[in-house]
Amino acid sequence: MILSLQGCMAVGKTTAVRYLQTNAPYINISYEINTDIVEEVKRRNLDKNVYEDYLEIQKLWLKKEVLRYEKAKQYPCSVMDFGAEEIEFYTLNYPKSIGVDWEIENALKKELDEVRQCMPDRILFLDASDDVLRSHKQNDPTRSRNFFEHHLTHMMPLKRQWFLGRENVDLLMVDELSAEEVGAAVKKWCDQCIQQSQK
Numbered sequence: 001m002i003l004s005l006q007g008c009m010a011v012g013k014t015t016a017v018r019y020l021q022t023n024a025p026y027i028n029i030s031y032e033i034n035t036d037i038v039e040e041v042k043r044r045n046l047d048k049n050v051y052e053d054y055l056e057i058q059k060l061w062l063k064k065e066v067l068r069y070e071k072a073k074q075y076p077c078s079v080m081d082f083g084a085e086e087i088e089f090y091t092l093n094y095p096k097s098i099g100v101d102w103e104i105e106n107a108l109k110k111e112l113d114e115v116r117q118c119m120p121d122r123i124l125f126l127d128a129s130d131d132v133l134r135s136h137k138q139n140d141p142t143r144s145r146n147f148f149e150h151h152l153t154h155m156m157p158l159k160r161q162w163f164l165g166r167e168n169v170d171l172l173m174v175d176e177l178s179a180e181e182v183g184a185a186v187k188k189w190c191d192q193c194i195q196q197s198q199k
Helices: 013-023 035-043 051-072 084-097 109-118 130-138 148-163 179-197
Strands: 002-007 028-030 078-081 122-127 169-173
Touching: 002 013, 002 084, 002 179, 013 028, 013 078, 013 179, 028 051, 035 051, 051 078, 051 084, 051 109, 084 109, 084 148, 122 148, 122 179, 130 148, 169 179
Parallel strands: 002 078, 002 122, 028 078, 122 169
Antiparallel strands: none
């Protein structure tokens, strides 16, 4: 079973998966580790705001996600810190967020078809008010999050519209929850998903 945590930057996904690592050792955690892609993009001097470069960048991300899914699939239950659903969403929606109407679906048809075979069984969408998300960001000096304001202002409205209301997406509002409570709630959701799959 593949599960995925979804939501805005600074909503608490990484904190939640760390909680799972400590308190649910029967679950494999698949972190979104992107340093290799970032380095390759820099090496090739690609600019995500240039159409041709954007296609090349997204090919790298889409290919990486397929490989990540193949690894996660080897375990009875894996939780993805962002899964294939994120890379599909971002690939199709980032251009809209910067106000351009690029042709993506056909240009990346092969890669998108492959990543669509790697979707999680269920997704937990962690959400919070903008004020809480900004507060989380301010209180985490370990991460730069240079893209945060663009993500919050331009990507999150598209993301909520994309995910919320889908049959395999559950919602967890974290505004009133401590980090520990978010972790416990995510673990409870994972356990329920596992139990349902075994019926």
